[in-house]
Amino acid sequence: MTDQNQICFMDVKMMAGLISRRDVSVEEVIQAHIQQIQKLNPTVNAVVTFTPEEALKQARLMDQQLKAGVPLGPLFGIPVLFKDLTHTNGIRTTFGSPIFKDFVPSADSIVVERLKEAGAICLGKTNTPEFGAGSQTFNQVFGSTKNPYDLTKTCGGSSGGSAVALACGFSPIADGSDFGGSLRNPASFCNVVGFRPSSGRVPVWPKESGWFPLTVAGPMGRTVGDVALMLSVINGYDSRDPISLDTNLKDLAGLLQTNFTGTRVAWSPTLGELPVQKEVLDIINLQQMTFESMGCDIEKATPDLEDSDEIFEGLRAWHYNVCFGDMMKTQKSQMKDTVIWNIEQGKKLSGSDLGRIEKKRTRLHARIISFFSKFDYLVAPVVQVLPFSIDMPYVTKINDVELDTYIEWMRSCYRISVTGLPAISVPCGFSEKGLPVGIQIIGGFRKDFEVLKLAHAFEKQTELWRRRPSLA
Secondary structure (H helix, E strand, O other): OOOHHHHOOOOOOHHHHHHHHHOOOOOHHHHHHHHHHHHHHHHHOOEEEEOOOHHHHHHHHHHHHHHHOOOOOOOOOEEOOOOEEOOOOOOOOOOOHHEEEEEOOOOOOHHHHHHOOOOOOOEEEEOOOOOHOOOOEOOOOEEEEEOOEEEEEEEEOOOOHHHHHHOOOOOOEEEEOOOOOHHHHHHHHHEEEEEEOOOOOOOOOOOOOOOOOOOEEEEEEOHHHHHHHHHHHHHHOOOOOOOOOOOOOOOHHHHOOOOOOEEEEEOOOOOOOOOHHHHHHHHHHHHHHHHHHHHOEEOOOOOOOOOOOHHHHHHHHHHHHHHHHHHHHHHHHHHHHHHHHHHHHHHHHHHHHHHHHHHHHHHHHHHHOOOOOOEEEEEEEEOOOOOOOOOOOOOOOEEEEOOOOOOHHHHHHHHHHHOOEEEEEEEEEEOOOOOEEHHHHHHHHOOHHHHHHHHHHHHHHHHHHHHHOOOO
């Protein structure tokens, strides 16, 4: 007999195997996760819209299909939670905003469609900051989500609810989105895995700006294998997303083994002399020997990321004005100050400003391609700080360096966002007080699968993902 805790912390492959062999019913799997959410969610506030009745209804139907010999999808009977920015047909989707506190979409996003088609069962929605703005998960609708490793600390964001749900055993996979680090930052803070794929790898719909490349959807899980399996389901072309890629990566989880002898790794623990807390730096640098033990050739090097801050800040401001500028005219009183600030920054941009930014982004791309002709991977910090107080909206100072904006502490993530490169956060270690730290593995242009392979090998060497929060 498999107990609840065993079920809730299984990897997807094992869970799917038990279901397909009928060693455990889909209903038992879903019931175990429902009970886990009921037990721990009041403490951490990760799941903000909960749909247990509908999930159990689907589970019972699937058990009947299993008995009837219906062909199984790769995620048949696997529970999943969706970020509260992701459209879910018939399920409340608030975007963390009081403006949308009662909004119920009439259609699923592409990611939701594909996961459902693969057999996954939705258990509800996870918390996010308002409109996904900022890497601290709190909003006026549902309040703050707490870090399960220390309830006084933030879980990061904006996919913070998803990261906490995974760490607590609420589901083995969850979706996320990433603009300036929203898949990677909370994964680092919660000892799980968050993968930012290449722009267009996972199609996004609906969205306000169809050709905008910096915002991506991606998978989250407790292991790289689970993330790879989820990616194999949600990636691939869709005509509704004009920048979606034609290639379709299949069977990723089964192809992760590889030999890394002679692999060229650029080691950049500060990503171009960014301020990084000493304890974070020490934890990351300890893992250099892990990569060396895998056969990697390590060299300290950082790509020329000149202008990346200006590019990101400008494009982010422009995008916020595109998405929320009209809304601010009538709903400003219900928006948080940082969202308003970003919109107002966008309104100040001229055509000449955007033209200058686009030229700089093009030159940055050329420098990145040149850099990755010499290296296979870049390894850097995910976040420059440890998880900080849940009462602090954002970091204002790192070491002795004062920060000017609410997003400046996220530069180790958003400098990578503007390159368009695939990047993953994998558990790397813990602080003296038990706070998680992730490491960021970055691949060459559209080398998503290669990133997953090195991340998987690193994970197998360290097995840090096995350390759960004590409350779980």
